[in-house]
Amino acid sequence: MSATIPSKKRKQLFEKLRKANTSFQKIYPGDKPDRQAVHTVYGGANLFKSDSAKTLGLRALETFNFYAPDFIQFGKIFGMDGINQVNENQSAFDLYNEYKALNAEQKKKHPVRLSLEVYNKVINKLTSEAIEDFRIDFEDGYGNRSNEEEDQTAIEAALEVAKGLEEHSLPPFIGIRIKPFTEEMKERGLRTLDLFVSTLVKKTNGKLPANFVIMLPKVTIPEQVSTLVSFLDILEEELDLKSGVLKMEMMVETTQSIMDADGTNPLYRFVQASKGRCIAMHFGTYDYTASCSITARYQEMDHPVCDFAHHMTKVALAHTGIWLSDGATNTMPIGPHRGDNMTEDQLRENRETVHRAWKKGYDHIRHSLWNGFYQGWDLNPAQFPMRYAAVFAFFLESYDDAVERLKTFVEKAARATLIGDVFDDAATGQGLLNYFLRALNSGAITEEEVLVTGLTLEEIRGRSFKKILENRKK
Numbered sequence: 001m002s003a004t005i006p007s008k009k010r011k012q013l014f015e016k017l018r019k020a021n022t023s024f025q026k027i028y029p030g031d032k033p034d035r036q037a038v039h040t041v042y043g044g045a046n047l048f049k050s051d052s053a054k055t056l057g058l059r060a061l062e063t064f065n066f067y068a069p070d071f072i073q074f075g076k077i078f079g080m081d082g083i084n085q086v087n088e089n090q091s092a093f094d095l096y097n098e099y100k101a102l103n104a105e106q107k108k109k110h111p112v113r114l115s116l117e118v119y120n121k122v123i124n125k126l127t128s129e130a131i132e133d134f135r136i137d138f139e140d141g142y143g144n145r146s147n148e149e150e151d152q153t154a155i156e157a158a159l160e161v162a163k164g165l166e167e168h169s170l171p172p173f174i175g176i177r178i179k180p181f182t183e184e185m186k187e188r189g190l191r192t193l194d195l196f197v198s199t200l201v202k203k204t205n206g207k208l209p210a211n212f213v214i215m216l217p218k219v220t221i222p223e224q225v226s227t228l229v230s231f232l233d234i235l236e237e238e239l240d241l242k243s244g245v246l247k248m249e250m251m252v253e254t255t256q257s258i259m260d261a262d263g264t265n266p267l268y269r270f271v272q273a274s275k276g277r278c279i280a281m282h283f284g285t286y287d288y289t290a291s292c293s294i295t296a297r298y299q300e301m302d303h304p305v306c307d308f309a310h311h312m313t314k315v316a317l318a319h320t321g322i323w324l325s326d327g328a329t330n331t332m333p334i335g336p337h338r339g340d341n342m343t344e345d346q347l348r349e350n351r352e353t354v355h356r357a358w359k360k361g362y363d364h365i366r367h368s369l370w371n372g373f374y375q376g377w378d379l380n381p382a383q384f385p386m387r388y389a390a391v392f393a394f395f396l397e398s399y400d401d402a403v404e405r406l407k408t409f410v411e412k413a414a415r416a417t418l419i420g421d422v423f424d425d426a427a428t429g430q431g432l433l434n435y436f437l438r439a440l441n442s443g444a445i446t447e448e449e450v451l452v453t454g455l456t457l458e459e460i461r462g463r464s465f466k467k468i469l470e471n472r473k474k
Contacts, residue, residue, distance in 0.1 A: 028319040031434070033461045035441045036323050037133035037173045038391050040282070041378050044141040045157045045176070048134075050164035053171045057130030060381035063333070064126055067354045068119070068385065071096070075115025077355050078362050078389055081397060082111035108400060117396060122388045125443060130384055133173035133375075136161070138192050139180070139217050141379075147188070154192045158199035165209050175213035175249075181224040189216075190231060197246070201239045208245065213279060217251045218287065222266065225250065225273035232277065248277045249323075253284035254291045258312050267316040281317060282377075283309065285327030301327060301364040301376075310371050326368040328377035333357035333386065358386040365390035374438055395444035398435060406432045406453045410468070430465040437463060 043052065068074040070092035075083035086095065095112050107113055136157050138150065145153075157176070164170040176196055179189035193214065201208070216228050225248075232246045250270060252258065260266045271278050288309055289299040300306075306327075313324060334357075335350025342350070361383055368376050369390065378387055409429045436453065437460050439445045450460055459468045 029321050030319050031463060032321045032323070033437065033463050035172075036375055038374065038442050039131075039376055039378050039384075039387050040133040040135050040173075040325060041131050042135050042137045042141050042177070042328070044143075045136045045138045045153050046142060048136045048157050048160055050160045050167060051169050053131045053134060053164075054169060056381040057126060057384075060130050060384035061123075061126040063354075063382045064122065064385040067333075067351060067358075071112065071116045071119035074119045074122075074389075075112070077358055078386075078393070079359070080115040080118065080393060082113060083115050085111035114393060114396060118389055118392045121392045121444070122385055125388045125392075126384060129172070130381070131171040133211075134171050134175075135215055136174070136176045138189075139177050141177075147191075150188065150192060151195060154195040155199050158196045159203060161209060162200055162203040165204055165207065170209050173211040173213070174209050175211075175215060177215035177217060180218035181216065181227055182218065186227075193231065194235065197235055198239060201241065206240060208241075212247070214246060214248045215251065215282070216248060217284070218253050219250045219270055220254055220256045222269045222273035225270050225278070226275075229273065229275050229277055244276065246277065247279050248274060249280035249282060250274075250278060251282045251284045251287075252309060252313055253287035255288070258309050265312055265316045267313060268320070271317065271320065271322060278322060280323040280325060280375075281313060282325040283313065283327045283373075286330065288327075299330075301329060302367045307371065310368075310373060314372060323375065324373055325375035325377070326371075326373040328379050329357075329361040329364045329383070330379070331357045331360050332380050333361070333382040334380070354382070357382075358389075361386040362390045366394060369394045374442070391442050392444045395435070395439035395442060399439070399445060399449070402432050402435050403453055406436070406455070409465075410454050433460065433463065433465045433468075436460050 041056070043056075049055070068077060072083070072086060072092045072095065074080075075086075090098075096116065099107060099110050099112055099116060102110060138154070142150075142153070161170065161174070176193075178193050179185040181189055214228075214232070216225065219225060228248060232248070233243075235241070236243055236246060252267070257267065257270070258265060267281065271281075283306070285301050285306060286299050289303055289305060292305045294303060294305060310326070317324065333354040335346075335353045337346040337350050365376055365387060368374075376387070378384060406429070409432070436445070436450050436455075440447065440450050440460065447457060450457065455468065459471075462468065
């Protein structure tokens with residue numbers, strides 16, 4: 001029996017569909033496989049030095065060692081799974097030796113497992129790479145100063161970056177935050193950008209740090225973005241830089257950036273206005289909650305108005321390749337007392353203050369991760385321990401289950417499988433794949449721990465579960 005639809009008409013209709021599908025795929029190419037930093041540290045531009053990453057890392061490690069001297073106390077501060085089952089009469093030293101003597105299967109069931117493994121990972125991270133991303137801040141973290149002072153700061157900060165580039169002391173990601181392109185601040189924002197980039201490029205003979213980015217805050221209309229992009233075009237031409245090398249990111253800080261006057265979400269229009277330069281969208285917790293008339297006491301990262309903005313941002317930019325970042329916890333883990341001769345009561349009060357702030361920040365970060373925001377801000381080195389504790393624990397808690405489920409998927413070539421009381425389908429397989437890439441990029445798991453799934457690193461980084469199965473069937 002011959003086909004009813006003539007081949008010519010079928011070809012015409014499919015060609016029309018092909019163009020529409022291709023256009024859709026250009027808008028939604030999927031998440032980038034590149035490494036995304038788990039945090040961005042914001043620091044006033046006047047304080048930045050070429051060795052700031054090392055200096056702040058040492059301060060973070062010192063704070064961590066003082067307030068979490070062993071993995072048992074560490075686990076209790078953050079309420080790690082299993083820690084409440086630990087025998088109170090056993091010391092951390094004895095529990096460590098007991099754990100190390102177990103085989104792999106026995107370790108999985110031991111109550112100190114998560115606390116010990118996360119604790120060691122946090123120490124290693126603070127020792128080797130405490131800061132992943134740093135933003136030299138000329139906005140809120142710097143304030144409004146005289147034009148002469150900000151001019152000088154822009155030049156000095158650029159020279160420090162050039163020095164750090166030469167000495168290999170910069171973090172893997174770095175950039176600057178300029179003032180917004182509002183009517184009041186646009187001239188100042190542009191002048192700082194011009195002075196900083198020009199000074200840096202001239203000092204380094206045209207070389208930029210890896211993953212250098214320019215942050216534009218308080219974006220409310222696409223024209224602010226397109227104007228910055230036009231200036232970046234001019235800078236590249238004048239400084240003989242490669243076209244498009246100056247990347248940017250922007251901030252969601254007002255209700256108007258979630259819903260504009262037409263009743264639509266403008267975020268993708270902001271991205272379009274960047275003409276391919278925008279790589280990330282960051283959420284400004286405190287400006288946004290203030291924009292919603294939330295009083296200072298309740299301006300927290302997990303407030304419902306923030307969740308609404310997070311979900312709107314996620315829906316607007318999912319699968320576009322734009323990285324998303326949450327904001328910061330502004331409760332600092334810093335004790336109220338200072339000095340070398342503190343009393344026992346003062347030491348106790350400091351310890352309790354730091355532990356409360358750590359746990360609060362830890363819960364906020366976990367809330368962000370749960371909502372699919374895998375990056376956030378830190379404002380002080382004392383916050384780094386809670387950042388890495390939250391990130392590593394979040395991924396490690398799911399590791400054994402994810403390995404089992406993903407191995408089953410691969411072995412059975414995407415046939416629906418019942419494991420325990422969880423029924424998996426192909427969409428879940430993609431979610432598991434995303435888990436392993438995020439966990440690997442964050443440093444929570446190693447390459448060896450990924451390979452036990454039966455997948456290669458290339459397959460994991462390819463991000464497509466469908467393609468993995470298709471290639472394996474071949």
